[in-house]
Amino acid sequence: MVSRLPGSVLIVSETDDLHATAMAATLREHHGLSPIHLDLRDFPRESGSFRLDRLGTTRSLSHVIGLDTVRSVWWRRPHPCQVPGGVRASDDAYRQAECDGFIQGLLWSIPAFWINDPGADRTAARKIVQLETAQRAGFAIPETLITNDPDEARSFVESRPGAVVYKRTGTGRAEFAETRIITAADFGKLAGIRSAPTTFQDYIQAECDLRVVWVDGIAWTVRIDSQAGVGRVDSRLDTSVEFTRDQLPASVSKSLATLMGALGLSFGVLDLRLGLDGEYYFLEVNPQGQFAYLEIKTGLPIFQSLSNLLVHSDGMVPGY
Template sequence: MTCSIILGSERDYHAHHLANYCKKRGWLVHLFDAAAFPHRDQISWSTAPQQGWLNINGKHVGFEDIHSAFWSSLEPHALAPSLQPQQQGIALADCSAMLKTWFQWDGIFWVNSYAAIHAHRVKPRQMAVAQALGALIPKTYTGNQPAAIVSLARQFPCIFKPVFGGDHAAPLTPHHVNNGHLERVLRYAPVTVQQYIPGTNVRTYVVGQRHFSAEIRATTIDYRQDPDARIVPVTLPDKMARLALSLADSLGMVWGGIDWRLSDDGDYYFLEINPSPMFIGFERQTGFPITEALFDLLTNVTGSCHSSPEINHSAQLTPPPRHPIP
């Protein structure tokens, strides 16, 4: 029977929210938690006949029955602790290979695809694509050369954040650029340093060909650190709305959350587009029908199914630790 799969853990509130909405609308949906693979759930492929299938908590789901799939979150595999390190490495690689067999199977409409999810983690390329489309980008340096960071910091007030993501943006202070601090910490990891743009934050959600935007009024540099941040619906200028749709399309996304910095002069600066953004809080504060739009996307398959040849098959499936610069 035709169905949708939602990739998310048992503790993923957004995954359960969307799954419950699909069920209320009468659409068959299964939640796949990667943490339950391989000890409980199975992923299979066979040549006799050629077919693939999932077993999710005892339920058989053929690849050919999966109309669409939603990538909410991917938990690390729960492998047996009794395995030796070499065995652990082989087991992780084998589990990853089977997951990717499913993720990249032709005929399944992903919101969003494996390629789009992992392309997002290469932030410099994402910014380069946005800039080529005409987006304004804050002056940015990504890497681990101290002199380049010092040069940028002398020109503008700056913030810094991880290259990969997973931590908040913070102001770059004299402490960070003086006394050999950069030389020490950049031996452990590169960093993204970016010109600070005075202004406010705007988030745009793209769902297929629909878009919803809101201003996030916060008192902190990173609005996620302000528990009292207010979310106010706004109308994106037509030019920026077209750019938002082009950004998602060019980066292989049919769903995403774009973060803009709206300067005091009225210019929109592109910061990033997230292919698996949280949305329930925005929906509740704004009334945006994001859940309904995602349901329509999953069930009607409106929009394009994207793929990318630039797939890193050894890419991490779990987030990194916090950045060492602080």
């Protein structure tokens, strides 16, 4: 692959994001680059302009230097603009829409290498899109129902031969919600899904869980001994168990590459579950997922790999 000449790297994320801070340090250490870090909540407190004339295009933000030199962008969990509230809700909604339309258009129109393309990122974050695409890519998928119909949900749970878990369907910044096994005592709460469509899925008896960080063709894979601790249902609940480097079988790697290509993602963090039946079950992919703790626990050079992709369109790390 032909390497690009290094230009400015733009990281769009909240100011205190650990991953953004670590990536900035990695870019300085390994590439001699100091990235631009942009928190969208600074607009419209700070001013911005877009100008198009016969000489070309100019983009500017008053608190950012070098926006027109950006060659790659890490679209990393950005907040929306932070528009001051007014007297009328309709005015607030209008101002929010105008600010979002401006700042998103200003950034998304930059002819840069994106991790990830914002349009693909938004579509791929939808769980239903992920599941459908993963199945077409060859992954095993737990039998699933996503619904806001309490009767449909109860019928599904009662029809399954084993345990069923329930979990969030959305991917917003709401409070953390763990994946749980549904019990008869939960049936009385099903009315609440009417305004919150919920995912119901066969519970997979597991040998372990795997978290895979995909960097444009490279699958940094971590095996999580989830069944040895309190995170048997949801591996996110226990980071005290053993985390070890692992590799995926060739057939699973092929399905992974097909999935990420179909979703249009150059980066993503995937959750897989290795069942007692030997199948690798796809659970979800987060286009803006967390991975710093995986590098800390295993020493995998994930930040360096991603920084190489931002600078050279190549996530390879010498010696790996």
